Amino acid sequence: MKAHDTTGWRNPWFRKSILWLIVLTVGAFLAGFVLLPSVHSDFSAKGVWASICRAAGVPADWSFGAAPRQAATATDVVLDRSMGKEGSRQAVGRGATLALNCTMCHGAQGMSTSDAPNLSGQYPEVIIKQLMDYRGGKRGSPIMVALSRNLSDADIADLAAYYAQLPKARTAPTTYDEELPALVRVGAPLRNIAPCVSCHGGIDQKFGAPWLEGMPKGYLALQLKAFRSGERGNDSEAQMRNVARTMTDAEIEDVSAFYARKAGPRTE
Amino acid sequence: MLHARKLVLAHFWVAFIAFLGALVLGAWQMYIRSPLSTWINNPEHYYRSVTAHGTVMAYVLPTLVAMGFGYAISELALKKPLIGVRWAWAGFWLVVVGTAVAAVTMASGKASVLYTFYPPMLASPFYYLGVVLVVVGSWIWVALMAINLRAWKKQNPGEPVPLAMFGNVAGAYLWAWTSLGAAIEVLVLILPASLGLTDTINAGLARVFFSWTLHAIVYFWLMPSYIAFYTIVPRAIGGRLYSDTMGRVAFVLFLVFSMPIGIHHLFADPQVGAGFKFVHAVMTAMVSVPTLLTVFTIVASVEIAGRLRGGQGMFGWLRTLPWDNPMMLAVTFSFIMLGFGGAGGIINMSYQLNETIHNTQWVTGHFHLIFAGAIVLMYFMIAYELWPQLTGCAPLSAALVKWQIWLWFVGMMILSMPWHLVGLLGMPRRMAYYDFTHPELQPQAWTVTVSAIGGFILLASGILLVYTLATARKKEGTVVAPFTFSRTAHPSAHTPVALNGFGLWVAMMIGLTIVNYGYPIVQLASLKEAYVPVIPIGSR
Secondary structure (H helix, E strand, O other), X not given: OOHHHOOOOOOHHHHHHHHHHHHHHHHHHHHHHHHHHHOOHHHHOOOHHHHHHHHHOOOOOOOXXXXXXXXXXXXXXXXXXXXXXXXXXXXXXHHHHHHHHHHHHHOOOOOOOOOOOOOOOOOHHHHHHHHHXXXXXXXXXXXXXXXXXXXXXXXXXXXXXXXXXXXXXXOOOOOOOOOOXXXXXXXXXXXXXXXXXXXXXXXXXXXOOOOOOOOOHHHHHHHHHHHHHOOXXXXXXXXXXXXXXXXXXXXXXXXXXXXXXXXXXXXX | OOOXXXXXXXXXXXXXXXXXXXXXXXXXXXXXXXXXXXXXXXXXXXXXXXXXXXXXXXXXXXXXXXXXXXXXXXXXXXXXXXXXXXXXXXXXXXXXXXXXXXXXXXXXXXXXXXOOOOOOEEOOHHHHHHHHXXXXXXXXXXXXXXXXXXXHHHHOOOOOOOHHHHHHHHHHHXXXXXXXXXXXXXXXXXXXXXXXXXXXXXXXXXXXXXXXXXXXXXXXXHHHHHHHHHHOXXXXXXXXXXOHHHHHHHHHHHHHHOOOOHXXXXXXXXXXXXXXXXXXXXXXXXXXXXXXXXXXXXXXXXXXXXXXXXXXOOOHHHHOOOOXXXXXXXXXXXXXXXXXHHHHHHHHHOOOOHHHHOOEHHHHHHHHHHHHHHHHHHHHHHHHHHHHHHHOOOOOOHHHHHHHHHHHHHHXXXXXXXXXXXXXXXXXXXXXXXXXXXXXXXXXXXXXXXXHHHHHHHHHHHHHHHHXXXXXXXXOOOOOOOOOOOOEOOOOOOOOHHHHOOHHHHHHHHHHHHHHHHHHHHHHHOOHHHEEEOEEOOOO
């Protein structure tokens, strides 16, 4: 029987294929893990083993002993999906009682007659996050910081449950037509501004993004300007600061006026 | 002689009808983001369409073609009725039901995650279940191909397995191992999060698992076309296959090297170490070897045809080739697109050069040239070749077939060449609209218009394909000649035993995968920081 017709190690096809594969693999690994890192000082500074670990992607402290830089945190609130759940009737009842404190500015039913934001129908996780940010000093407002100081986590959840079940301050629903301001509809791709409707409802409603329709125009414009100047910075990934940074005054007016527009007569 | 005609026909029809639907979406996508139309008012509709186009073109069409062609090869090459026809039907229906479930979910806007479904974006669980059903259906095909080959080997001990069946089973094993990565990703990471059982997901690990599938799936798509290159093209143009052994070497090299190279899709991902990226780049270079072998062998086989027809001298055989034969045109077009696409691919796989084109329109151009161009063109030819066997019709009209493949070739070049150009200029892929009024973008606007024109030419070609196949009528008294595969130039050549089975190559495939993927997977799986909150799409 010829060697070519056997199976296993005696067959030259087997032997050569396996040996070549091993040579190729070992060679590639030596080049990728030893040779190439050795010419980069940031890889090779701590010796061969450290550079192999680095090439393998082992997480390591890159600060080389210097004190790690502590970045300022925008918010301490971690948005949890459970925050978006509907509250129990008891929670709504307790929330309604607590909400008596809020009526002076936010209206008896959560519909503001001043430039304070409407709260009726607001998503619960939005109210929870903003109250916690006021309480923790991540969002500034002399009134709200003082009022939130005495609220427990449970109080905040109850307030959120109460406001979430009130009817939304709905204007005409956002439909996608050419009349919408460009920033609302398509954003400004070259300035990295995403369209409003991709997070605040219309195309998608992202968790933690507030319901904006029917909000007082003065409030919206003030917040956008605060995001733009960095005065307000409790957006966890700076998403609103990045959007507002390149917006002009005219655009802020335009967008705020759009979201503040009053509902037409109900047709249904 | 084909016994399982209905089975094969069902696979091809569902594949091509889904294909035509996805083609309409593709043309619409090109139009809506070109300067010919205003900005799309709801970009979500664009992404919904991209998801559907990609899901059908990447998962449904090639899977059904590979399955249908695989069943046909099993009967035609082994000259035996297919074992397990009922199971094959069960697999077919799983694919059809999976496609329908995914299609309904996508159409209702609950799955606009694009067909690569990268976490932390998450679709409705029904989308993933649909994709899983398609894959499970194809696993039945894998098992049936292995069973049919084993039964034939038992009856023909020591005989060389026909080349078509050898490539077919290599493709099946490749797919079985390749699909495992995405299957693990979906079952272990994505579905629990999509069902709401967890609210964070290990996005880095999910991407690594997807890369396991993402690159090798391309070679699963490619297998039917390569089988056609080796076993149909030389016969159809009146030549001989230059080397049967070279075909086997190409197939087993695909088996070994197409799998452990997927991290070249993650060159810009920080969670994977630079060393592994380099190793995967090296292995990706190796996978060009079987393609170069194939190009050499098929060109040599074509040369034989030219010389048999009286061609003389160094290049004289080119003139005597049967240029009016649709298969001759098809293989030429396919190789031209493979050449451009392959050259672009070498840029993609290079760790350094990739930086210039990563996530740009170049990448879209690359895989449209290779897959939608070189490979899908051969899917058409496979269907045209099999149609008389499947329906009992006379051979299809050569004029219609030539029109169809000319349109496909021209359309694909017009579509994808501008993409390469603007990709180099930095145009990102997967954008619903571009601001053509911006002075820096305005000079590139014409390229998007040109691509849109290419898209419409492709749509016309797709309609012509379905028309040609649908109107192929059974003619009274037509005797369908039995199907044959290519004869080799050296019929008495000995087939080495190593190239007549898969044990060694499958072992090498699994071993190399473990070496190349083992550490990144274990490391990311144990890394707490890799978990990020999920972002459900269309949840409110």
